Amino acid sequence: MKECPKCLFGSNLEFTRRLGYGGLYAEMIYNGRMLNDASGFYPVELDGLKGFGQSSDRIHFLPGKEYKWHVVAGSKITIRFLNEYKRELFRSNDFKGSFTSAFNHPYGRVEVVSDGEIKYLSLKDSDALFECRKDVLDKMKELQPKTLRFPGGCFAEKYKWKEGLLPIEERPIISSNGKANLFSANEGYDGHEINIDDYMNICRYIGAEPEYTIRLTKNEPQDAADIVEYCNGDASTPYGALRAERGHREPYNIKTWYIGNEVGFICDPEKAAELSDEFIDAMKKVDPTIKTVVTTGNMDDWDERFLNKAQMVDRCSLHSYITEQIPDCDITTAAYAAEVILRNKLERAKKRYSGHKIMFDEWNLQWGTLGSVVSGLHAAAVATLLIREHEELNIEGASYFAFVNEGAIRVYSDHAVLSPDGEILKRMANHAGGKIELNDDISYIKSIHDGYSYISVYNGSATEFKALSDIYGEYELLTPDGDNYNITEGNGKVDELPPSSVLFVKC
Numbered sequence: 357m358k359e360c361p362k363c364l365f366g367s368n369l370e371f372t373r374r375l376g377y378g379g380l381y382a383e384m385i386y387n388g389r390m391l392n393d394a395s396g397f398y399p400v401e402l403d404g405l406k407g408f409g410q411s412s413d414r415i416h417f418l419p420g421k422e423y424k425w426h427v428v429a430g431s432k433i434t435i436r437f438l439n440e441y442k443r444e445l446f447r448s449n450d451f452k453g454s455f456t457s458a459f460n461h462p463y464g465r466v467e468v469v470s471d472g473e474i475k476y477l478s479l480k481d482s483d484a485l486f487e488c489r490k491d492v493l494d495k496m497k498e499l500q501p502k503t504l505r506f507p508g509g510c511f512a513e514k515y516k517w518k519e520g521l522l523p524i525e526e527r528p529i530i531s532s533n534g535k536a537n538l539f540s541a542n543e544g545y546d547g548h549e550i551n552i553d554d555y556m557n558i559c560r561y562i563g564a565e566p567e568y569t570i571r572l573t574k575n576e577p578q579d580a581a582d583i584v585e586y587c588n589g590d591a592s593t594p595y596g597a598l599r600a601e602r603g604h605r606e607p608y609n610i611k612t613w614y615i616g617n618e619v620g621f622i623c624d625p626e627k628a629a630e631l632s633d634e635f636i637d638a639m640k641k642v643d644p645t646i647k648t649v650v651t652t653g654n655m656d657d658w659d660e661r662f663l664n665k666a667q668m669v670d671r672c673s674l675h676s677y678i679t680e681q682i683p684d685c686d687i688t689t690a691a692y693a694a695e696v697i698l699r700n701k702l703e704r705a706k707k708r709y710s711g712h713k714i715m716f717d718e719w720n721l722q723w724g725t726l727g728s729v730v731s732g733l734h735a736a737a738v739a740t741l742l743i744r745e746h747e748e749l750n751i752e753g754a755s756y757f758a759f760v761n762e763g764a765i766r767v768y769s770d771h772a773v774l775s776p777d778g779e780i781l782k783r784m785a786n787h788a789g790g791k792i793e794l795n796d797d798i799s800y801i802k803s804i805h806d807g808y809s810y811i812s813v814y815n816g817s818a819t820e821f822k823a824l825s826d827i828y829g830e831y832e833l834l835t836p837d838g839d840n841y842n843i844t845e846g847n848g849k850v851d852e853l854p855p856s857s858v859l860f861v862k863c
Contacts, residue, residue: 360803362502362788364742365781366567366717366755367764369558370509371550373724374541377414379760379767380492381549382484384414384423385466388477389529389547400467403434407469411440415464415479416769417457422482424454428525430472438465454482462769476525485561486554487524495765495772497562500785504564505614505717505755506555510538511546512569512617517583520551521602527551537724552586553599556608566608567717567755570639572616572631572651573623577638584613584642612753613639614673614717616651620658629665636668649673649715659708671752672709675718676701678734685721687836687856690730691816693721694737695798702749713752716742720757720777727763727775729836729856735777736814736858739784743801744794756781776841779834783860786810811861815853822853829863 369375377386386396397408407429417423417437427433429451436447437455440463446455466479483490507515514530530546532538539546550558559566568587570580582595587608589596596607615632623631628651636648650666652659653674663669678693679685681701685693698719705714719738721731735756742754756777761767764778774782787810790803799822800813811829815822828849834841835857853859 357791357793357804358747360743360787360790360792361746361753363753364739364746364751365501365785365788366503366505366564366753367499367501367759368509368718368755368757369504369506369555370511370758371507371546372509372511372538372758374761374767375758376546376549377542379765380488381547382480382487382489383547383549384416384479384481385410385477386412386414387543387545388479389527389545395543400469402436402467402469405432405434405469405471407433407467407474409465409467411463411465413463413769415466417445417459417461417464418770419457419460422454422456424480424482425452425466426476426478426525427451427468427470427474428476429468429470429474433468433470433474435466435468438467440464478525486557487549488554488558489767489772492760492765492767492772493558493561495774495778496558496759498774499759499764499778499782500788501562501564501759502785502788503567503612503753503755504555504559504562505567505569508569509617509718509757510535512571512614513573513619513622514538514546515571517552517586518579520548521598524549552583553602553604556587556604565612566610567612567614568610569614569617570635572619572628572635577634580635581638581642584610584639584646588643588646611646612649612715613646614649614651614715617673618654618675619651620654620662625658625661626665629662632662632666633668647671649717652709653705656704656708663709669712671713671715672705674702674705674714674716676716677718677720677722679722685730685734687730687733688818690721690733690856691737691799691814694734694741695816698738699741699745699749702751706750709750711750714750716751716754718755718757720763723757724762726761726766727777728839729776729841731763732776732780732834732841733814733816733856733858735780736784736812737799737816739781740799740801740812740814743784743787743792744798776834776839779841779843780858783832784812786860787812809863811863812859813853814858815855818856820855824850824852824859827859827861829861831859831861834858834860
């Protein structure tokens with residue numbers, strides 16, 4: 357009886373679109389590093405000084421909540437906080453400070469003026485952890501991810517980790533350089549709110565093992581070696597000493613390293629293979645125990661040419677978004693898309709990679725959209741497929757894409773909730789570590805743990821009820837209700853499963 361590997365329940369932390377701003381980032385000011393060069397600000401004159409203000413749904417002052425500000429400007433400033441009706445709530449001449457809101461103001465304002473250039477403006481909830489919203493981190497923790505991949509994703513090929521070691525107000529922005537899908541919610545840039553230390557703290561807080569993606573293009577092997585040393589070197593090494601000076605004496609010991617991300621779209625395969633070998637060689641000289649994942653997984657011909665050239669291949673990456681194969685995938689095809697379309701893709705990848713283990717490090721119905729009952733049913737079918745057939749398909753690990761605002765968690769200005777994908781994934785993760793017992797139903801899994809068993813089964817039909825037998829215990833039944841799930845709890849025998857629903861039973 358095989359065990360359900362924990363590494364099948366990973367996720368991605370890529371700060372694209374609204375995963376960062378409007379999602380995970382604690383920063384409430386929109387475009388706070390671009391200031392007058394970006395939209396969203398209006399001119400302000402106050403106390404004989406000039407500056408600007410911003411009003412947005414991100415600036416939501418909640419009653420009893422404390423907020424911290426930070427301004428980098430000339431020798432004098434005035435900062436004030438107002439409600440949506442422009443009534444002043446608080447005013448200060450301090451460059452840093454905090455105030456507490458007495459009432460609920462869902463569309464607040466911040467205005468700041470100075471006798472010099474205003475270079476940086478920041479406003480965050482004082483409950484923020486690691487530059488993130490604590491309520492969103494808590495939802496991430498609820499999902500029980502076993503691994504967390506950072507910085508992506510396409511974001512990895514824009515990210516410069518050493519710039520993240522600068523004080524947050526001094527970090528250069530990260531530009532999309534015209535790649536429209538990256539930072540479409542923040543005018544083509546990211547403010548680099550999260551650095552490598554924050555990422556490691558996030559992993560520890562939510563209970564996930566870190567997996568890091570090295571920037572392969574427009575980068576040097578020495579930079580890759582340096583970050584391995586920063587993360588895994590002891591305090592006697594130059595970068596290990598730097599990490600220790602920054603308050604993190606013990607090594608982070610990141611074991612899984614991705615060598616670039618989807619570079620098939622920006623680099624020819626022979627050049628990418630040559631670079632990959634150089635980077636891996638440099639990294640393993642620093643820490644020979646690391647495992648690496650090469651940048652395959654998008655175009656069959658590119659992959660074959662890459663693998664014919666590359667010499668240092670441990671594991672191969674694979675990405676899949678089903679709408680690329682089924683553009684109009686809906687509730688009637690969500691399960692089929694996993695059971696047949698995705699399974700065939702994984703079979704082809706297994707043959708193409710000639711025995712190399714697969715890291716299925718990005719999967720979802722589609723990127724860039726909120727989770728729905730369609731993607732939730734698809735997530736149930738994918739997770740079931742991976743648990744049942746990971747050995748047959750040569751899959752070593754898998755990571756859902758993505759956590760926030762285009763997947764498992766929906767974030768609002770004053771709260772965060774799990775999407776249908778999130779409700780499915782947090783329950784599927786309960787199989788991790790159990791001994792797997794299967795039957796002929798490809799939608800069914802039973803995992804046996806100390807003192808109890810856990811069952812999941814889904815109904816891939818959008819119109820027919822599914823008959824069940826010998827399933828009883830404490831159950832949660834998730835049935836479609838508009839764009840969300842209706843969750844029914846009970847205890848007893850379950851004889852049938854409504855259309856497009858998913859059942860979880862502890863017995």
